[in-house]
Amino acid sequence: MILISIACVLLFAGSISGLFGRSFAISGRRTGAILQAIGCLALTIAGYQGLNGPGWESVPIVLPHLGAIAIGMDRLTGLFIMLLGIMGFSTSLFASSYLEHLEQRWNFHWLPILYGIFICSMSGVFLARHTILFLFFWEMMALSSFGLVILESWQERNRRTGFMYLAITHLGAALLFLGLLWPCAKAGLDFTFSGWLVGIVSMSVKARFIVFSALLLGFAAKAGLVPLHVWLPRAHPQAPAHVSALMSGIMIKTGVYGMMRFFVTVSPLPMPAMWGWLLLFAGLASALLGVLYALNEREIKALFAYSSIENIGIIFMALGMGLLFRSEGRYALANLAFVAALLHSANHALFKGILFMGAGAIQYRTHTLNLDELGGLARGMPILSIMFFVGAVAMSGLPPSNGFMGEWLLYRSLIAGFSVSHLSWKLFLPLIAALLALTGALAAAAAVKSFGCAFLGRAKKVDLHIAPDPDNYMLSGLGLPAFCCLLLGFFPELFSQPIAKMIAEFGYGPMPQPHASLMWPRIAGTEGLQPLLIASLLTVGLLAAWVVLKRLSYRKDKYAAPTDISSIEAIRIVDTWNCGTPLTERMSYTGSSFSEPFLVNFALMFSPRRNFRALGSLAPLLPTRLTYAIRVSKVFEDYMYRPAIAGILAISHSFQRLQAGSLQGYLSLMFFALIVLLIAAK
Amino acid sequence: MLTGIAFAIRLLIKIAALAILAPLIQGCIKQFKGRLQGRHGPRLLQPFFDLIKYARKEQVISRETSWVFSAAPLFSFAAVLTAALMVPWVDRSPWPFPADLILFVYLLAIPRFMMALAGLDAAGSFGGMASSRESAVSALAEPVLLLSLLTIALPGGSLHLEAIPVAANSLPLAARAGGLAAIAFYCVVLAEIGRIPVDNPDTHLELTMIHEGMILEYSGPLLGLLHFTHWIKQITLLVLLFNVFIPIGMMVESTGAWTAIIFSALIAVVTFLAKMITAIALLAITETWLAKLRLFQMMDLLGFAFVLSITALLFVATGV
Known part of the structure; x- marks a missing residue:
């Protein structure tokens, strides 16, 4: 508990000091990042204790209608907190230098603050023992990561990605609200995890099915499980690298944590196969x-x-x-x-x-x-x-x-x-x-x-x-x-x-x-x-081969570094064989050419559409320039999301007819809606 | 302590046998293939002379390379050696260290990974082309390798390589599932050791080569090590093919009178040699009989092997 508080304080202190990027003689960026790293170290220790030792539970606040807002530590929480600590420590250290080239960007000053909130809210998700608190931290995590994704919001692509991420993550969150709060409401508005458990046990099989489906979809959307993955490959590359590392390493694991917590740990119910x-x-x-x-x-x-x-x-x-x-x-x-x-x-x-x-x-x-x-x-x-x-x-x-x-x-x-x-x-x-x-x-x-x-x-x-x-x-x-x-x-x-x-x-x-x-x-x-035995066997093989090769090839200078091969007599440095012609960098295999055979082998899934064009005045026969473009279809985006979005847009367009612009029309529409609702409520 | 010493002795014997037999088998295959194709073929001991020659040569290294270039053959060798030591040769008494077939399959993935990197390291087109192709072919080969071994191992309940022949008391090859899995496994072996119809080991024709393309930039001792590694992988997969699907004549746990032990050991060694001769003939005939497939028809061959092993799994699962 104390360690967690220390961690939070340090993370926020780091955020504040990161705010004053270039104002002082000592770099606020570095000081802030190092404070945050120390905060993450405290998290690591807290997580290690939780993973190995007895857990604890504490109730910092008791709110009138929501009951005891509890946080707690057990082995499951400890594992994820420890991982968060280790990764947060590394990313903070990394960020202390990496942020240098981002400082010029205009909304850079948001980054350390959002980063601090992001780490704190993730540890909050792992620590919460109260559904409302869990959802609060869940939302905070989603919003702070959304902020980190749209740091370069002057770019159209960045904004689109950000809103897509926001949409899917909120769809998931809405389902989580359903899955977490409904059983609690059943249990007489007891919003603690144990209340959730009481509620879910008392539910009918059908209701339970709906709750678990909602939870699964909510957690899968955060984890990036197919078919709810579309935001992930767009959002992660947009964030700064150290944030992507945390998002990919820890944030999507909150989905796994949620599955473990609500499907495995606290749910004693027999789940159907x-x-x-x-x-x-x-x-x-x-x-x-x-x-x-x-x-x-x-x-x-x-x-x-x-x-x-x-x-x-x-x-x-x-x-x-x-x-x-x-x-x-x-x-x-x-x-x-x-x-x-x-x-x-x-x-x-x-x-x-x-x-x-x-x-x-x-x-x-x-x-x-x-x-x-x-x-x-x-x-x-x-x-x-x-x-x-x-x-x-x-x-x-x-x-x-x-x-x-x-x-x-x-x-x-x-x-x-x-x-x-x-x-x-x-x-x-x-x-x-x-x-x-x-x-x-x-x-x-x-x-x-x-x-x-x-x-x-x-x-x-x-x-x-x-x-x-x-x-x-x-x-x-x-x-x-x-x-x-x-x-x-x-x-x-x-x-x-x-x-x-x-x-x-x-x-x-x-x-x-x-x-x-x-x-x-x-x-x-x-x-x-036995990993150790295998590793040692591997190492022995490695060493034996290395010693023999040393004997054979590095005759003159026995311990010259392998990279510094020019200092060794028995090695001659030459050009790469290229049929006798000079090698240019265009001949080196690129990433696209590397994956070409996979495109062909799995063409059924990729359905690649290639566009190969020869340009120049003598075009098809003696082209001066060749262009090549390839587009690969993304199954779920092309066949699920695009039609769904198009359908929703079409429906909303069809409602445009009602939007005639006359006030009387709107009022009568509202009146009718009211009457219909009153009849329905009766 | 005593078991430790016995283990060390067995390990040393096996390494010595590998060092002798791996190049020898390569020589035999080349010789026999030559005969089948109406040539004299190289000497049986030619691979040994090649190794000695490579060891004495200077190294010619491209200026484009990095540390990966020197590290790749070493890592490959270590991984292949570890995998080779797991495979039972003549006896089926358990090894002191667990060696299940998942680990075996993944150990064989290490040389592919390292050599694919090494192929990209020298910046030439041939190396890159070969790495890309090797990755594509091996991605298709790996599931078949695992599944065909699994179909034999699953009914026995143990995934240990030396336990598979024990559990399969009868001849798996004769059973329907075993026969299908054996054909699938053989297709994968051909892909793994780079033989016709997947790859042509004798050619340096740039546009067709896979394995040779990746090692194109190597020379001297490192090239020798790569060849040696490849031959160890070859003999290991061939031994595995025969000992899993035709586990006859293998020595059981050594108990009883010493005469009986020696007798069964003799039988085991003789059957082992007979199996190896069959393997050599099989490979040589396959290479002579078939032509190299086009690169993108590899998918058909390995897909065929995959379907075969699924069918074998179906037989095993239903117990027909």
Whole structure:
């Protein structure tokens, strides 16, 4: 409680000091950001205590009609608060330098304030134990993030994106109001979480179905689950990079938190298997669509935003598996799936933080995020490239990174479903596991595209001399999550053990038993995985190969750095082989050319429309210039949102006829409406 | 302690066997393929001579490259070696470290990831083209690889690579599901080790190459390491194909009289060699018999394999 208060005070102090951007000799920006970082550190400690220790609950205020406005800390809250603290700490450090190039923008002064409110409201969402308070913080989070998205509101595109985000997030919030307040009203206007629980138990099956549907839609809209994902790839790239990192890492996880809180933790009701299947298939659709669109994106931040949709899909698949297993009474397996969901949430927050901040650092140096223009940054920014590489490996879910560990648990729980003797389980779950493998391979390709086209090869339109590594504040902002990614890859039990304890406290059946200190939680039928052994085996192989190669090739200067290859005798530096002609940067593969085979292979879904034109006076035969444009259809936007919006507009246009401009007409219309309402109310 | 030492000894034996057999099998395939095509073919030991030659050469490195270029072969080698050590060869006694097939599939994804990056690193078109193609092909291959192994592993209830042959007491190949999964798995093996009809390992014709395109810029010891890594991957997948689908002759847990142990070990080694000879013949015949597919027809081949493994899953799930 004290730590949380300290954190809030520091976050606001940071906001205020950030307000005085250039007024004083010492940079208000840096002081503010560092105050905010310390505030986030306090959050991290509070979260760590909550995750590992006993929780607490306190009632700061008692309001006349709303009752005790309680906040509380338990392991679930602690996990998310700790993640928020870690990521907030890194992003604040990162921001202390990154904001430099945004200072010139005219409404920059809003940024530190909104940023402080954003972090505080997210921790409020996790801490609230009262539905009204929860919704209050939920709205505050939505509004502050809306403010952060429309910082560049002089651009038409930015405003449109912002309003789209606002619309969808409020649609979700309206559903949440329904889902949270209706049961509370049933329970005699008891607005605490326990009141909600009393209300939902007393409801009929149909009403309960409506409540849970409303909650699911509300949380899915925030999480960016397909088909409510459309705002996400637009809004995330518009915000400043460190805010995108928080939005993608933590804000969309509030949806996951809400699902855990209201579907899993506080709801002891037997959920029909239908909910599990629904979440599983919605998650699968998100994962596949998200990664396919990610592959096709040209802008780094949009690519990562789509990848967030993919990872949210993976998390929802795990949640769905948990609910499915619960409906079958397989509580141990259900718990395994919930561990997978939470662990992957944590992992995704960490690696997506690296990637978004890395994208921000690229933008800071090169002023572009277009993969078709970037390239070759690794030679100027070796340290940044290594951190980005860690993020890319984790994004691909490759061992021994943390990304693999979460996915591994999901695979295990999917495959464990084969032991349930329903044909649909036996058939669909292994198939879904295979499609998850497809997702993983496509995610790896997207990671190759983002890392390879930005950091490797030759720069297409960027001057590499102006792109050295960013300063230490930014690098340490990236370094912390990168370190956490590797740490959790080698020692996943650091998170998985407390999560397993948390899930044991839900009170459902046996728990994944920790098998040995270095191993995974292990339950009957699934053998453990020893990340440390695998990692050490990998390392031994790596070292052996390295030593042998050193012996063979670096004969003269034994320990010259591999980057400084010119100092070594046995290595000759030459041009890249290009059939004997000089290599130009236009020959280097761009992001678009990299994803071309995927467009062809998945043409059914993308339905790409290519526009290839030869220009010049001797046009088709001897063109002097070629232009190529491609448009890829977005399934849900083209076939769901566009017709829906068009329909709504058409209906509202048809009402225009009533708008004749005569006052008498309007008055009589209102009068009739009143009469109709009175009759209806009778 | 004793098990630890035994484990270390087994590990060393396996690494030694890998170092000898992986290049040898490559030599045998080339030799046999040559014979089938009416050529003499290179010597059986040629891969060893190649490795020695590569080790002595100087490195020629493009000026466009970064640290990824040197790191990629090392990471690939380490990952492939780890994956190779998980696959049971002659005995099916469990390894002390868990090695389930999900980890195996993901370990094999590491070299693809690293080499796709390395292909982009040198800024040439060939490298980029190859990385892009490799990513596209492997994205289609990975689900089939997992699903075809799963269909065999699921009824046994264990995902451990060495437990799959134990659980499948009979011959999975003879069963309907096993047969279909075996064909699917073989298609993936062809894609994974870059052989006709997916990729032509013998060509440097720029527009057709996938694997060779990514390693085009490598030379000297690093190139040798890449070839060696590729051969280890090849033998590992072939062994897995045979030991999962035809798990005959493999040594069981070593208990009983030492004569019996030696006898069963002998049988296991002999059947293992016989399996490898069959694998060599299979690959050589496939490569001679088929032509390389067009790049975008790969989708058909791997889609066919995917449908086969789904059908196999259907048989397994219904228990027909």
